Amino acid sequence: MSSISFHPRQSLEQVEEGCMLAPKFGVDGLVPCVTTDATSHEVLMLGWMNAEALRRTLETGEAHYFSRSRQVMWRKGATSGLVQNVVEARIDDDQDAIWLRVEIGGAGASCHVGYRSCFYRAIPTVENAGDPLMFTESAKTFDPVAVYGDAPNPTLL
Amino acid sequence: MSSISFHPRQSLEQVEEGCMLAPKFGVDGLVPCVTTDATSHEVLMLGWMNAEALRRTLETGEAHYFSRSRQVMWRKGATSGLVQNVVEARIDDDQDAIWLRVEIGGAGASCHVGYRSCFYRAIPTVENAGDPLMFTESAKTFDPVAVYGDAPNPTLL
Numbered sequence: 001m002s003s004i005s006f007h008p009r010q011s012l013e014q015v016e017e018g019c020m021l022a023p024k025f026g027v028d029g030l031v032p033c034v035t036t037d038a039t040s041h042e043v044l045m046l047g048w049m050n051a052e053a054l055r056r057t058l059e060t061g062e063a064h065y066f067s068r069s070r071q072v073m074w075r076k077g078a079t080s081g082l083v084q085n086v087v088e089a090r091i092d093d094d095q096d097a098i099w100l101r102v103e104i105g106g107a108g109a110s111c112h113v114g115y116r117s118c119f120y121r122a123i124p125t126v127e128n129a130g131d132p133l134m135f136t137e138s139a140k141t142f143d144p145v146a147v148y149g150d151a152p153n154p155t156l157l
Numbered sequence: 158m159s160s161i162s163f164h165p166r167q168s169l170e171q172v173e174e175g176c177m178l179a180p181k182f183g184v185d186g187l188v189p190c191v192t193t194d195a196t197s198h199e200v201l202m203l204g205w206m207n208a209e210a211l212r213r214t215l216e217t218g219e220a221h222y223f224s225r226s227r228q229v230m231w232r233k234g235a236t237s238g239l240v241q242n243v244v245e246a247r248i249d250d251d252q253d254a255i256w257l258r259v260e261i262g263g264a265g266a267s268c269h270v271g272y273r274s275c276f277y278r279a280i281p282t283v284e285n286a287g288d289p290l291m292f293t294e295s296a297k298t299f300d301p302v303a304v305y306g307d308a309p310n311p312t313l314l
Contacts, residue, residue, distance in 0.1 A: 004287050009314045016270050016312055019289035021280060024313075034191045034200055041198030043191055043247075046254040061283040090200075090276040091290065093268055094312035097203040099276045111250055113173050119247040119256045123178060126218040130161050132176035133248065155173060155251035156181075157166045 004055045009095070016093050024096040025051060030066055033098040035110070037117075038087040044110035045118040047076075049098060061086045063100055069154045080147045082109055112154060114140030114147075161212045166252070173250050181253040182208060187223055190255040192267070194274075195244040201267040202275040204233075206255060218243045220257055226311045237304045239266055269311060271297030271304075 007020040015022055025031050030048040037044055047065040049057065053073045056064040063076045063084035077083030084102035091098055104110065111118040115137050124131040164177040172179055182188050187205040194201055204222040206214065210230045213221040220233045220241035234240030241259035248255055261267065268275040272294050281288040 012310055012312050012314065015314065019278070019291070021290060032189050032203055034203055036193075036198075036200060041193075043193060043200075043256045046189055046191060046249060046256075058280060058282050058286045086282055089280040089282055090293070091278055091280055092203060092275040093270045093272070093277070097275075098280075099200045099203075113250045115250070118249040118254075120250070121176070121248055123215060123246040123248055123255075125215050125243055125246055129215045133178060134176070136247070153169055155169050157169065157172065 004058050006051065006055075015095050021091065022095055023051075023054065023091065023098075024094065026096075028068075030068070031096060031098060033063075033065065033100060035063060035084065035100045035102055037108070038101040038103050042117050043119055044084075044102070044104075044116070054098065057086065057100070058089060063102060067154060069156050070152075076110075077104075079151060080112075080142075081105075084110070109141035112144060112148065114142050114144040116141050161215050163208065163212075172252050178248065179252050180208075180211065180248065180255075181251065183253075185225075187225070188253055188255060190220075190222065190257060192220060192241065192257045192259055194265070195258040195260050199274050200276055201241075201259070201261075201273070211255065214243065214257070215246060220259060224311060226313050227309075233267075234261075236308060237269075237299075238262075241267070266298035269301060269305065271299050271301040273298050 007022040009015055009022045029050050033047045033049050035044045050066040053064040053066045066073050086100055088101040109116045120137045121133040122136050164179040166179045186207050190204045190206050192201045207223040210221040210223045223230050243257050245258040266273045277294045278290040279293050
């Protein structure tokens with residue numbers, strides 16, 4: 001296993017057109033990560049990574065994130081078993097966002113509420129703008145109480 | 158055209174399981190937005206929206222974002238012509254992230270550097286971790302100088 005170096009950001013050309021990994025973490029030390037299902041192409045979640053989570057994701061091929069509610073790095077699936085195996089990792093033009101294409105074993109779900117994707121509700125637009133949200137999944141893929149037990153809900157109001 | 162109401166966030170159950178739009182904007186007033194191509198399923202960009210950008214996106218069916226480098230709301234395509242027409246808008250479990258599925262006219266590109274997707278570089282993982290980034294698009298879709306002229310580059314070091 002190689003070790004990952006994050007390079008200093010020296011020029012726009014280097015960051016945008018170069019081949020050196022030079023991620024920009026926000027003032028909170030985090031970078032957003034879009035995670036999609038490599039097979040269905042569905043967006044499963046939008047997570048956050050600190051430097052350690054990004055490094056471990058790249059080195060192990062398993063998605064790691066940083067929990068903003070718990071303020072800890074976590075390996076996705078450590079509790080639920082729904083590990084995300086990275087098929088491909090990408091970085092965007094200004095290197096301040098990550099895209100992971102993943103495969104998930106078992107029920108193939110990612111959302112702590114029990115749905116396959118965290119994005120299980122559509123927002124009506126244009127002539128229907130203002131109407132109630134519409135559920136896009138008819139049933140939960142797993143029972144979150146059975147999977148997570150009494151672990152605290154990561155959602156913050 | 159209806160007018161959009163953002164509801165107050167009153168309970169976890171309401172936010173996660175309800176049908177009321179109650180987005181959570183960060184301390185900077187912004188929510189991240191994943192935008193994918195409705196046809197190719199590719200992740201095109203990760204943008205940011207303030208309340209006004211989200212409202213206008215939902216009301217007009219055209220993607221609007223907030224530029225963190227310029228600190229203004231913008232309609233995607235206003236300069237480049239590469240307008241993003243929203244096929245579907247979704248919100249995630251805790252309502253702090255948006256997913257837009259869009260169709261783009263013309264060259265179908267989204268990235269200010271000239272590529273189709275902003276995520277035009279793959280990051281090597283596992284046994285190849287630490288290797289240089291790999292370009293996933295062999296050529297730019299458009300010439301950014303011809304399209305954007307001398308507009309300031311939105312990338313910040």
